[in-house]
Amino acid sequence: MKRIYLDHNATTPVHPEVLEAMLPFMIDQFGNGSSIHTYGREARSAIDDAREQVAALINAKSPSEIVFTGTGTEADNYAIKGIAELQHSRNSGNHVITSSIEHHAVLHTCHHLEKHGFEVTYLPVDRYGLIQLDDLREAVRDTTILISIMHANNETGAIEPIGEICEVAQQHGSPVHTDAVQSVGKLPVDVQALGVSMLSLSAHKIYGPKGIGALYIRRGTRLENLLHGGSHERNRRAGSENVPAIVGLGAAAALAQKDRETSVEHLAHLTNKLRKGLHKHIDRIHENSKPEHSLPGTLNISFEYIEGESLILRLDMEGICVSTGSACTSGSMEPSHVLAALGLPPQLAQGTVRFSLGKDNTEAEINEVIEKVPKVVEQMRAMSPAYKRSSKHVGVK
C-alpha cells in the first residue's frame, strides 16, 4: 500500500540534492577538517561553505556567528546552559523566562537549571498557544539573564511574536534565544529583523540529515561552552566536525532559502483544503491554533469522543501517517504539556491529532485523507457508548 506521510514536524525525508552533496564526504573526501594537508583543507572548505549557506538562510551578519551542533536539541541546551553558566559565574542574575509550550529540549533544560539554583518563569499561553506580551513585561526583572521563547510550536504550529518579545527584552538588556527549528524554511527567519541574540535550527526538519543542527550566536553574545576539548568551531564546540552532515545542512539551508516561497504556497493551499474537508465531514472537532498565527503545513485537531492514539493506529492501517503530539511524547500516555497549556481538558487533549504536511504531499493525497479520516472517526465513535448517549441528547445523527 502506498503510504501518505503527514508527520513532517517530526522529521522530513532527505532531499536527493542534499544526499548528493553529502556523499563525496563519506567516500573520497573523508578528511578531518583540522588536518592541514589536502584532505583536511577540502573538508575545511566544505564546512566553511555550509556555514555561509546557513548564515545566508537566516540573514546572519557573518558566517562566524554560526556554530554547528550535534542536533537542534544540543543547540537549545548550548544557548540556555551557556548563558546561564556564564551569568552565574559573574553573579549577574539567575532568572530565566521561557514559555510553557516549549519543546522538551528547552523545557527540560530549564527544569535542569531550576535544580541548580536558577529561577525560571514559564509564561502561560492563550487558547491558541500565543504568549501575551503583558505577561512577559510583568515577568522581566533586573536579574533576568535570558528569555527563551520558540519561534513556532512543533505541535500546534503557533507562531510567537518574537520581534515584539525582543523589543521588550531590549529595554531590560536581556538576550533572547529562539528555537526556530520548526519555522526555518516555512517563515521568513531573519535574525537581524527579529533582533534575537541566539537561534537554534536543525537539518532534519528541513529535508536534511538527522544528527546535525546549528546555533546562531550574534557577535558580542558571550556564553560558556557546552563541550570541551579541541579548538573546533572557533573554540566553541569541541569535537571533530561531522563533515557530511554539515554539508547536508548547508545544502538543505540553500534549498530552503530558494524554495521557501513556492513551498509555503503549496503547504498553505493543501492545509486549507484539509482543514475545510475535515470540518465539512466531521462534527465536534476543534482546531488548536489560529490559521493566521500558525505555520503553513501544521494542522492540530482535537476530536471529541476519540482516543488519539487509537485513531493514529487506525489511520496507519489505512496508510496515513500522522502523530498525536511531539514524537518524543508519543507512546507515553501523559497528555501533551502543550495541549494542557492551551487549557484543553485531558479528555480532549487525548483525542488530538497533528497533521503536518510537507513539500512533496499532493492534492490527491489530501483528497484521500479527507475521504478516509471521517470514515475512521465515524467507526470509532459508533463504538463509543458515551458518543451514542451524547448524540441522542443533542440530536446528532
Ligand SMILES: *Cc1c(COP(=O)(O)O)cnc(C)c1O
Ligand atoms: C525537532 C525539534 C527540536 C529538536 O531537534 P533535534 O535535531 O531533533 O534534536 C527542537 N525544537 C523543536 C521545536 C523541534 O521541532
